[in-house]
Amino acid sequence: xxxxxxxxxxxxxxxxxxxxxxxxxxxxxxxxxxxxxxxxxxxxxxxxxxxxxxxxxxxxxxxxxxxxxxxxxxxxxxxxxxxxxxxxxxxxxxxxxxxxxxxxxxxxxxxxxxxxxxxxxxxxxxxxxxxxxxxxxxxxxxxxxxxxxxxxxxxxxxxxxxxxxxxxxxxxxxxxxxxxxxxxxxxxxxxxxxxxxxxxxxxxxxxxxxxxxxxxxxxxxxxxxxxxxxxxxxxxxxxxxxxxxxxxxxxxxxxxxxxxxxxxxxxxxxxxxxxxxxxxxxxxxxxxxxxxxxxxxxxxxxxxxxxxxxxxxxxxxxxxxxxxxxxxxxxxxxxxxxxxxxxxxxxxxxxxxxxxxxxxxxxxxxxxxxxxxxxxxxxxxxxxxxxxxxxxxxxxxxxxxxxxxxxxxxxxxxxxxxxxxxxxxxxxxxxxxxx
Amino acid sequence: xxxxxxxxxxxxxxxxxxxxxxxxxxxxxxxxxxxxxxxxxxxxxxxxxxxxxxxxxxxxxxxxxxxxxxxxxxxxxxxxxxxxxxxxxxxxxxxxxxxxxxxxxxxxxxxxxxxxxxxxxxxxxxxxxxxxxxxxxxxxxxxxxxxxxxxxxxxxxxxxxxxxxxxxxxxxxxxxxxxxxxxxxxxxxxxxxxxxxxxxxxxxxxxxxxxxxxxxxxxxxxxxxxxxxxxxxxxxxxxxxxxxxxxxxxxxxxxxxxxxxxxxxxxxxxxxxxxxxxxxxxxxxxxxxxxxxxxxxxxxxxxxxxxxxxxxxxxxxxxxxxxxxxxxxxxxxxxxxxxxxxxxxxxxxxxxxxxxxxxxxxxxxxxxxxxxxxxxxxxxxxxxxxxxxxxxxxxxxxxxxxxxxxxxxxxxxxxxxxxxxxxxxxxxxxxxxxxxxxxxxxxxxxxxxxxxxxxxxxxxxxxxxxxxxxxxxxxxxxxxxxxxxxxxxxxxxxxxxxxxxxxxxxxxxxxxxxxxxxxxxxxxxxxxx
Numbered sequence: 001x002x003x004x005x006x007x008x009x010x011x012x013x014x015x016x017x018x019x020x021x022x023x024x025x026x027x028x029x030x031x032x033x034x035x036x037x038x039x040x041x042x043x044x045x046x047x048x049x050x051x052x053x054x055x056x057x058x059x060x061x062x063x064x065x066x067x068x069x070x071x072x073x074x075x076x077x078x079x080x081x082x083x084x085x086x087x088x089x090x091x092x093x094x095x096x097x098x099x100x101x102x103x104x105x106x107x108x109x110x111x112x113x114x115x116x117x118x119x120x121x122x123x124x125x126x127x128x129x130x131x132x133x134x135x136x137x138x139x140x141x142x143x144x145x146x147x148x149x150x151x152x153x154x155x156x157x158x159x160x161x162x163x164x165x166x167x168x169x170x171x172x173x174x175x176x177x178x179x180x181x182x183x184x185x186x187x188x189x190x191x192x193x194x195x196x197x198x199x200x201x202x203x204x205x206x207x208x209x210x211x212x213x214x215x216x217x218x219x220x221x222x223x224x225x226x227x228x229x230x231x232x233x234x235x236x237x238x239x240x241x242x243x244x245x246x247x248x249x250x251x252x253x254x255x256x257x258x259x260x261x262x263x264x265x266x267x268x269x270x271x272x273x274x275x276x277x278x279x280x281x282x283x284x285x286x287x288x289x290x291x292x293x294x295x296x297x298x299x300x301x302x303x304x305x306x307x308x309x310x311x312x313x314x315x316x317x318x319x320x321x322x323x324x325x326x327x328x329x330x331x332x333x334x335x336x337x338x339x340x341x342x343x344x345x346x347x348x349x350x351x352x353x354x355x356x357x358x359x360x361x362x363x364x365x366x367x368x369x370x371x372x373x374x375x376x377x378x379x380x381x382x383x384x385x386x387x388x389x390x391x392x393x394x395x396x397x398x399x400x401x402x403x404x405x406x407x408x409x410x411x412x413x414x415x416x417x418x419x420x421x422x423x424x425x426x427x428x429x430x431x432x433x434x435x
Numbered sequence: 436x437x438x439x440x441x442x443x444x445x446x447x448x449x450x451x452x453x454x455x456x457x458x459x460x461x462x463x464x465x466x467x468x469x470x471x472x473x474x475x476x477x478x479x480x481x482x483x484x485x486x487x488x489x490x491x492x493x494x495x496x497x498x499x500x501x502x503x504x505x506x507x508x509x510x511x512x513x514x515x516x517x518x519x520x521x522x523x524x525x526x527x528x529x530x531x532x533x534x535x536x537x538x539x540x541x542x543x544x545x546x547x548x549x550x551x552x553x554x555x556x557x558x559x560x561x562x563x564x565x566x567x568x569x570x571x572x573x574x575x576x577x578x579x580x581x582x583x584x585x586x587x588x589x590x591x592x593x594x595x596x597x598x599x600x601x602x603x604x605x606x607x608x609x610x611x612x613x614x615x616x617x618x619x620x621x622x623x624x625x626x627x628x629x630x631x632x633x634x635x636x637x638x639x640x641x642x643x644x645x646x647x648x649x650x651x652x653x654x655x656x657x658x659x660x661x662x663x664x665x666x667x668x669x670x671x672x673x674x675x676x677x678x679x680x681x682x683x684x685x686x687x688x689x690x691x692x693x694x695x696x697x698x699x700x701x702x703x704x705x706x707x708x709x710x711x712x713x714x715x716x717x718x719x720x721x722x723x724x725x726x727x728x729x730x731x732x733x734x735x736x737x738x739x740x741x742x743x744x745x746x747x748x749x750x751x752x753x754x755x756x757x758x759x760x761x762x763x764x765x766x767x768x769x770x771x772x773x774x775x776x777x778x779x780x781x782x783x784x785x786x787x788x789x790x791x792x793x794x795x796x797x798x799x800x801x802x803x804x805x806x807x808x809x810x811x812x813x814x815x816x817x818x819x820x821x822x823x824x825x826x827x828x829x830x831x832x833x834x835x836x837x838x839x840x841x842x843x844x845x846x847x848x849x850x851x852x853x854x855x856x857x858x859x860x861x862x863x864x865x866x867x868x869x870x871x872x873x874x875x876x877x878x879x880x881x882x883x884x885x886x887x888x889x890x891x892x893x894x895x896x897x898x899x900x901x902x903x904x905x906x907x908x909x910x911x912x913x914x915x916x917x918x919x920x921x922x923x924x925x926x927x928x929x930x931x932x933x934x935x936x937x938x939x940x941x942x943x944x945x946x947x948x949x950x951x952x953x954x955x956x957x958x959x960x961x962x963x964x
Contacts, residue, residue, distance in 0.1 A: 012889070023948070044890035051518035052927075053718075053895045060889045060904055062724060165517040198511060297888050302953040309957065319954040326886050328929040331513030331607075335886065335931055384931035387884025387951055395955075412883055412934050414925050416609035 004028045005311060006088065006098035008078055012297055013278025014104035015039045016304025017311075022069050024312040029070070030096065032088070034077035036128055038063060042106075043297060045131050046158045050165040055128075081253040083271045100311060103250065103261055103269075103276040104304075107243035107295050110151075114239075116212030121220035122237045125159045134162070137236045141168045144235040148172075148223050150209045151241030152179050154327050157192075159238045160201050161330050171202040171232055173209055173225065175241075183342050185365050187354045188381060192329050194360060199330055212237055243295050245280040258282050260293045265317040267307050275311075277303035287320065289339055296325060322394045323377070324387060332361055337390035338377025340367040350376060353400065355427045357382070357420060364424065368400035375403045383420065384412035404428040457505040465498025475567040476552065485570035492588075496596045503600035512607035514927050516896075524850065525715045531850035539847030546838040549582035575631040587627055590708060594622045597711035604714075610922050610935070614700055618707030621646055626704045640667055643674055646702050648681050650741040651864035653837055657829070658752040687871060693937055694878025695868035696920020703864075705857060708846065709898060710921060713854025717898035717923065720853030726900055730860050730917065737836055738866040739800060744832045746771050746808065768812045772805055786874045789944070836861065855898040859917055869916030877937040878920065879944075880913035882906060884951035886932045893924035893933060907932050910950040914943055 005021055007014040010033035018029050031039075044058040066073055076090040087097045109124025111117045123133045138144035147163050149156050152174030163170045176182060179196065181189040196203045208226035215221035222233045245260035256262040256270040260282030267275050278300035279293070286292040294300075299320060306318045326335045341350060349370045356363035362382030368375050375398045378390060389410040393403060408421040454462070471491035474481075481487040507515060524530040544551050553563025561569055565580050568588060572580035598619040605611035625646045633640055641663040649655050655678050664671035689697045699706045709717075720726075746767075753764050779801045787794060845857025858865050872878060880903070887910070893903035899917045903924045906913045913933075925933040948961045 020948070041889040041891060043888040044892070047890065047892065050516070051521040052514075052516040053891055054520050057891045057895045060891065060908060298885055298952055301885075301950070305949050305953055306957065309961075316954070316957060319956070321952050321955055321958075324885070324952055326888075326930040331511055333929065333931050384883070384934070387886055391884065391951060412881075412931060414608060414610045414922060415935060416613055418609075 009104035013300035020308030156240035461502035468494030699919035
C-alpha cells in the first residue's frame with residue numbers, strides 16, 4: 001500500500017506541499033481542514049468584503065482539481081495527535097491514521113488579554129469565519145456607525161481599507177508613533193501615515209487599547225484608549241495586533257513546541273515522520289536575518305516546495321533565497337527585496353538612501369553597507385520593480401552606485417508610465433556631494 | 436454567508452455602496468436622453484428632429500460624464516472595483532438581466548426587422564427612430580439615415596461616453612488612458628466619419644471601415660464589394676489592395692512586434708465597445724477550464740468556416756465572371772492551397788515542440804480544408820455544394836456568425852457572459868491574430884518572480900476568461916492566444932506581479948516548478964529538467 005501523507009491545514013503551505021508530493025510520487029495524500037472545503041487565498045479575503053470578488057474567485061483551483069490529482073480532502077477539526085499510533089482524532093469523534101504527518105495549521109490573531117476582547121463584534125481578520133463575522137456586524141454604515149482597529153500592521157491597514165470601501169468610519173489605533181515603523185524606515189512610514197489620513201481614516205498614532213466596553217447584550221459599545229482615557233463609541237472592533245502559530249491542539253502531543261512547532265532546517269519536528277511548515281513552524285535557530293517564525297505567504301509556499309522533496313526521498317534543507325515581500329497600503333503598492341530595516345532594528349553598519357516623489361505616493365529606500373557600499377536591499381513604494389533583477393544583484397553583491405545607475409533595468413511599471421530613475425539618480429548624486 | 440447579495444428590485448435598496456445624489460441626477464439626465472430615443476422608436480414625430488437628436492445624444496453623454504466624474508474624481512487615484520459583485524447590474528442580478536434582454540431585443544430588431552426602427556422601404560421616407568437620425572446623416576453624407584447609421588451613431592456615442600468614464604476610472608494608469616483614447620479615435624474617425632466622407636466623395640464605393648480586416652470584415656471579398664472597388668478606378672483598387680496588404684503584411688508585422696493587442700484593444704471597434712461600455716461586465720466571463728476548451732473548438736471552427744466560405748465565394752464568381760478578373764479559378768485555388776501549406780509547414784518547422792498534441796488537431800484541420808478545396812475544384816462541385824441557392828454559405832455565415840454570434844450574443848449578452856464573448860468564442864480575426872501571438876510574437880505578460888499571492892484579482896478581471904492566476908502563481912509568463920492585452924490584470928494586481936511587455940522571443944514561455952526566492956540549488960535541480 002502507498003504511504004499515507006496527511007496534511008493538517010489547507011492553506012498555501014499545506015496545499016503547495018500536497019501538489020509537489022503528487023508531482024513527485026504516487027503517495028496517498030489527505031488534506032485536513034476545519035475552515036473550508038477547498039483551498040482559497042487567504043490574502044484575498046479582503047476583496048470579498050469589498051465586492052471585488054466572490055468567495056469562489058479566491059479559490060485558485062477548480063473543485064475537480066483535487067479528485068483529478070488524487071488529493072483527498074477531509075473537513076474536520078483535529079482535537080489530538082496520537083504520535084505513538086500515528087493517528088489523528090477529530091472533534092467529531094472519528095480518526096485518521098497516517099504514515100507521515102505535515103502540520104500546516106497557520107496562525108491565529110493575537111489577543112493580549114484586553115478586557116472585553118471576546119465580546120460580540122470583536123474580531124480578528126484572518127479566517128474565513130472572521131470575514132463572515134465582519135459581514136454580520138459591519139454590513140454597512142447604518143449597522144456599523146464606527147469601527148475601531150487595534151494594531152497597525154499589514155492586516156490592520158487591510159481591514160481599514162475594507163471598512164472604508166463601505167463608507168464605514170474607521171478609527172485606527174497604532175501602538176507605535178508611526179505606522180509599521182518597526183519594519184519600515186521613517187520616511188516611508190510617515191508617507192503611509194499621510195496616505196491613511198488622506199483616505200479619511202482616523203489614525204491614532206502612539207495609542208494603545210485599554211479596554212473594550214460592553215453594552216447590556218454582551219456586544220461592543222465602545223473602546224477606551226490607554227493614554228488619553230478617551231472613550232470611542234463603536235460597533236465593531238478589529239484586533240489586528242499580529243498573529244501567532246495556531247497550535248493549541250498540539251500542546252500535549254509530545255511534539256516539541258515553543259511559540260510554534262519546533263523544527264530543524266529540514267522542517268522535521270522532534271518526532272520522526274512529523275513535519276511542520278508555514279506560519280506555525282518555528283525554527284530552532286533563525287535563518288540569517290529572518291525571524292524564527294515567518295508568517296508570510298511566500299515562505300509558507302517555499303517550505304511546502306522544500307518539504308515535498310524531503311518526503312519524496314530527496315532530503316534537503318529549507319534554505320530560502322534572498323528575502324522578499326510585498327503588500328499594498330490602500331492605493332500604494334509596496335515591494336521589498338533584500339534587507340532594509342526600520343530605525344529600531346537597523347544594524348549599525350546599514351545606511352540608507354531615501355528618495356521620495358513630490359506627489360507623496362512614491363518613494364524608495366536603498367540600504368547599503370556603510371563601509372563597503374554593498375547593496376543590501378530596497379524598499380519600493382508606488383513603483384513596481386523586478387524580483388529577478390534584485391535577486392541577481394544581491395547574488396552578485398553589487399554596490400549602491402551600480403544599483404542607482406542601473407535602476408531602470410529593474411523597473412516593472414506598466415508601459416507608458418512615467419519613469420523616475422533619472423530623478424532618483426540625481427538625488428543620489430546630490431546626496432553624495434553633500435556628504 | 437451574505438457575500439452573495441440578494442438582488443432586490445427596490446431602487447431604494449439600503450445598500451452601503453449606494454449612489455450619491457449627484458449620480459442620481461446624472462442618471463436622470465441620461466435616462467431622459469434615452470427616453471427621447473424611446474419616444475422616437477414609438478413613432479413620436481418630433482417637430483425639430485435635429486434639435487431632439489442633439490438633445491437625446493447630448494443628455495446621454497452629459498449624464499454619463501457627470502456620473503463618472505462623481506464616481507471617480509471624488510476619490511483618490513487607484514483601483515475602483517468596490518462593490519462590483521454587489522451591484523445588480525454587474526453581477527448578473529435583476530438589472531443585469533433586464534439590460535441584457537433589452538440589448539438582445541434591440542439587436543434582433545436591428546438585424547432582422549429594421550422596419551420596426553422606422554426604416555423606410557422602397558424609397559419611402561424613414562419614420563420612427565431612424566428618421567430622428569436623418570438630420571445627422573444628411574449633414575455628414577447628404578443622404579437619409581439607415582438602421583446601420585443609427586447603430587453606428589449610438590455605438591460611437593457609447594464608446595466615447597464610456598471611454599471617458601474608463602479614462603477617469605484609470606486616471607493613474609497611462610497605458611489604459613492611451614489605449615482608450617486610441618479606440619475612441621478609431622471608432623469616431625475610421626468606423627464612423629471617414630466612411631461617411633468617402634461616400635460623399637464617391638458614392639459608388641462600398642462602405643469600407645479601413646481598420647476592419649478580413650475575416651472580421653467578412654464581406655470585403657463579396658462579389659458586389661470587389662466589383663464596387665474595382666469599378667472605381669485607382670481609389671477603389673488602392674482600397675482593396677490596402678485591405679489585402681493589411682491582412683498579409685501589416686497585421687503580421689504589428690502582431691509580431693506588439694501581440695494582437697495592437698488590434699484587439701487599441702483599434703478594433705468590437706473590442707472598443709467591450710473595453711468602454713462593456714467594462715462593467717468584464718468580470719463575468721467564465722474562467723473554467725471547460726469554457727477554455729469550448730473556446731478553442733468554437734473559435735477555430737468559425738475560422739475554418741470563414742476561410743472555406745470566403746474561398747468558395749470568390750471561386751464561384753471567378754468562374755462565371757472569367758473576363759472581369761485576371762485571376763482564374765485554378766490559379767486562385769493553387770494560391771490558397773499554397774499559402775495554407777506554407778503557413779502549416781512553417782509552423783511545424785519552427786514550433787512543433789511548443790504545439791505538442793495540438794499539432795495533431797491542427798494537421799487534421801489543415802488536411803480537411805486542403806482536401807475539400809481540391810476535391811471541389813477537380814469535381815467542379817463548389818457551385819453545387821455552396822451555390823444551389825445563390826450564396827447560401829455566405830448568407831449562412833452572415834446570419835449565424837456575422838449577425839447572431841457577433842451582435843445578438845456578442846453584445847446583447849454583455850451583462851450575462853461578460854464583455855468579450857464574441858472576441859473570445861467567435862471572432863475569426865482574433866483566432867488568426869491569436870495563433871500568431873501564441874507562436875510568433877514578442878508579446879507576453881511577464882510574471883514578476885515569486886511575488887504572486889494567488890489572490891485572483893487578475894483572473895477575475897480578465898474579460899477573455901484567462902485564468903491569469905494559474906500562470907502567475909507558478910511564476911510563469913502568460914502567453915495565451917486569446918489575450919487581447921487590455922492590461923487590466925496588471926492594473927488590478929495588488930503586488931505588482933504582472934507586466935505587459937514586448938521582449939525577446941527567447942525564454943518567453945517559462946514553466947517552472949520551484950519559484951524564484953527559494954533555495955537556488957533546489958530551483959536549479961527541479962526547474963532544469
